[in-house]
Amino acid sequence: MEAVYEMMGYPKPKRVVVLGIQGAGKTSALERVKDAYDANARGLRPDQIISTVGMNIAKISNAELNVELTFWDLGGAFGLRGIWESYFQDADACLYVVDGAEERALEESMVELERAMRNKRFSKSMPILIISAKSDLSGPEGLEMVRASCEDVFARVDGGGSRRQTRVFPVDCRTGLGVKPAIEWLARALAPSSSLFSLS
Numbered sequence: 119m120e121a122v123y124e125m126m127g128y129p130k131p132k133r134v135v136v137l138g139i140q141g142a143g144k145t146s147a148l149e150r151v152k153d154a155y156d157a158n159a160r161g162l163r164p165d166q167i168i169s170t171v172g173m174n175i176a177k178i179s180n181a182e183l184n185v186e187l188t189f190w191d192l193g194g195a196f197g198l199r200g201i202w203e204s205y206f207q208d209a210d211a212c213l214y215v216v217d218g219a220e221e222r223a224l225e226e227s228m229v230e231l232e233r234a235m236r237n238k239r240f241s242k243s244m245p246i247l248i249i250s251a252k253s254d255l256s257g258p259e260g261l262e263m264v265r266a267s268c269e270d271v272f273a274r275v276d277g278g279g280s281r282r283q284t285r286v287f288p289v290d291c292r293t294g295l296g297v298k299p300a301i302e303w304l305a306r307a308l309a310p311s312s313s314l315f316s317l318s
């Protein structure tokens with residue numbers, strides 16, 4: 119299938135592995151991504167979403183984005199995290215979701231981010247989009263806490279000279295507020311010509 123895309127001169131669809139601990143807001147965030155970019159889909163409402171056991175897949179292709187994205191939303195419950203690494207090798211990017219409103223969950227969330235990044239199958243150049251979810255509950259302090267903690271992890275794992283693209287965005291995953299800037303950043307980070315532009 120990918121070969122067909124290339125033969126026709128289209129960019130390959132990019133695959134995004136969606137990680138984060140249980141209850142962070144991964145599935146909720148993806149439902150809002152579908153609302154924003156998939157004209158045919160109506161994302162599930164918050165009361166229709168249950169904790170993920172298998173995997174949810176969302177595909178978006180939208181002229182605004184210039185790239186087709188496939189998201190693999192995995193379960194974040196403790197016993198399901200062992201499955202994550204099976205998806206690292208084939209992923210082009212990682213969307214890591216952190217609960218920005220729950221300070222007590224931040225340490226566990228960062229431990230799992232670091233563990234994922236240190237996995238040998240997790241590419242050193244793979245862009246990482248961090249969504250700081252529950253921005254409706256957290257306010258700016260929550261976002262700053264998430265940002266500082268992620269920066270620590272990135273510095274520890276990648277070191278100073280890393281060329282990996284990373285960015286933290288606040289999102290209200292119930293209304294979708296903030297979802298578009300986050301996904302636009304990801305699309306630019308993954309677009310074939312992105313190396314020609316500096317991402318700010």
Ligand SMILES: Nc1nc2c(ncn2[C@@H]2O[C@H](COP(=O)(O)OP(=O)(O)OP(=O)(O)O)[C@@H](O)[C@H]2O)c(=O)[nH]1
Pocket residue numbers: 138139140141142143144145146147164165167168169170171192193194195215251252253254255289290291292
């Ligand atoms: N207020 C608020 N609640 C949110 C937000 N995002 C998620 N939630 C709630 O947080 C809970 C967990 O959300 P999920 O999207 O199921 O979390 P998940 O990361 O997919 O969890 P697992 O599938 O168990 O790994 C649900 O009750 C959501 O309604 C948000 O931005 N704001």
Ligand SMILES: [Mg+2]
Pocket residue numbers: 144145146168169170191192193194
């Ligand atoms: Mg889920």
